[in-house]
Amino acid sequence: MSVNVEPCLDIRGLSAVLPNGQRVLRSVSLSVHPGEVRALVGESGAGKTMIGKAVLGVLPKSVRIVEGEMLIEGEDLGRLDPKARRTLIGARTALIPQDPLTALNPSRRIGAQMIDRLVRILGWNGEKADKRIRQLLDEVQIRDSERVLKSYPHELSGGMRQRVLIAAAFAAEPRLIVADEPTTALDVTVQKQILRLIAQLQRDHGTAILFVTHDLGVVAKISQKVSVLYAGKVVEEAETAALFEAPQHPYTRALMAATPRYTDPYASLKPVDETVLAGLAAEIAAADQAWRPRHD
Amino acid sequence: MTEPLFSVRGLKVALPDMTRKPLIGRAPLAEILKGLDFDLPKGLITGIVGESGSGKSTLGRALVRLLEPSAGAITFEGRDIAHLSEAELRPLRRDLQMIFQDPMSSLNPRHTIFNIIAAPLRQNGLGDRLKERVAEALQRVGLPQSFAARYRHELSGGQRQRVGIARALALSPKFVLADEIVSGLDVSTQAQILTLLEKLAAEMGLTVAFISHDLSVIRRLCQQVIVMREGRIVEAGATDALFDNPKEAYTRDLLAAIPLPEIDPDWLRPKAPA
Secondary structure, X not given: OOOOOOOOEEEEEEEEEOOOOOEEEEEXXXXXXXXXXXXXXXXXXXXXXXXXXXXXXXXXXXXXXXXXXXXXXXXXXXXXXXXXXXXXXXXHEEEXXXXXXXXXXXXXXXXXXXXXXXXXXXXXXXXXXXXXXXXXXXXXXXXXXXXXXXXXXXXXXXHHHHHHHHHHHHHOOOOEEEEEOOOOOOOHHHHHHHHHHHHHHHHHHOOEEEEEEOOHHHHHXXXXXXXXXXXXXXXXXXXXXXXXXXXXXXXXXXXXXXXXXXXXXXXXXOXXXXXXXXXXXXXXXXXXXXXXXXXX | OOOEEEEEEEEEEEEEOXXXXXXXXXXXEEEEEEEEEEEEEOOOEEEEEOOOOOOHHHHHHHHOXXXXXXXXXXXXXXXXXXXXXXXXXXXXXOOEEEEOOOHHHHOOOOOOHHHHHHHHHHHOXXXXXXXXXXXXXXXXXXXXXXXXXXXXHHOOHHHHHHHHHHHHHOOOOOEEEEXXXXXXXXXXXXXXXXXXXXXXXXXXXXEEEEEEOOHHHHHHHOOEEEEEEOOEEEEEEEHHHHHHOOOOHHHHHHHHHOOOOOOOOOOOOOOOOO
16 A cells, blocks of 8 residues: 555544543554555453544543544544534444444334434435445345345344444445454354455455454454554554564564464463563553643 | 263253243243263363354253253263252252353352352351361462452452352362353453463363363363254364364364464455355
């Protein structure tokens, strides 16, 4: 990807704090270019979901952004008034969530929910939206789309619900999709199908994806770029192939050694060494010491 | 060949199918386990793997008799326990312990860690020397003694799972059912918990049924494996033999679906039509 192509998503030095002043994002910078999948990988509490939420403008009220910019296709979200910001985010981004059941309204049929979303976001009429939805259900390889459209969420399997949400995410032709652990709750065989679908649609539509996951296996298969996150700080950033070839940061190396591999049981599942954690703590402390928010 | 601690023959379990329950009246029964035969050899860790709906958790619950089977025999130390009454099971409870997936929901939020570990000791007539026994249990799982006074919300996920293990092992059981005990944990914590369980099982000569959806974890920990699908055993055998030379297509599919942390551009390509 040449450098002069404008990124779909550009996050520059983003810091966020909790009401008690504790930093939860530490000068995070990352970008996702058109047609690219960037994985955001880290353990629980690393802040990976929070970055996704910041992009989509749905951070919890307790988290306050104190520094940094987020640009979607060159437009600085911080410079827009709330209404314009919501409109921009709605039109150019979409979310594939971890748990499709909580993302869908349990008391409405799948078809009505999907159509409404397109009508609301893009101002399409119902007929056009209906046509588009059927086209996307076909793309996610749902054969009996008639039945699915008439179903309530609980009547579908987990894999089928995730297909529906992938269709919904791509239907409005967003430029950027935030995929937040979209396969974590699924069985491995279903996970593989869903990852395949996401990759296929991503290529066909040229969409940029910020792919949040805790699983380095998924990172290796789905992404071209990767940011490794620890305690709200990007500790390593690389092309995915390069990261697996030669991980630079001790934490990345430890995470790789901890990830289970059935092909190599005794070289994997290694507990993270105390010295690595001590090193990380020192790195975070040093970064916090040096950090002065530009405005407070 | 080690003699089995458990010998299971023709095990069937049927449970009410709530999705088909009429508004008034009983739900019809659905057969979850459809006739299983296997042994759990003494002192070994047996992995039970399957996807959701395979019946692996139901199997675990039948082994420790949280469920009564609808047919078949569960022979534990030479005695069929499949249809024992609650009163008859009581003296066996101490020998059949379990650790669950989510320590957050299986630890009482209003009790201190001391009381959580002490409760089963009291119930099983080991109420003497309580302090000593709880201290020993904490030490065994590598938690500081000060944790006895804490509550579950003050603990990390890994620490909570250590408490779960401490509680189960405090009774010096013969058998431990571990149901998805590392599923909710970060990989770095997973590794610690597995290493701990492996060490304690060897030290205490435990027989363990380790239920998991994760074949990589099973290969690392277990000496034998049972692969389940839709209430039946697909394939079973010694771990290395099963992984190196899986006989059934389903086992091969399961292995092929695991995304290994290594670059493989072909992995996501759709299968060529047969």
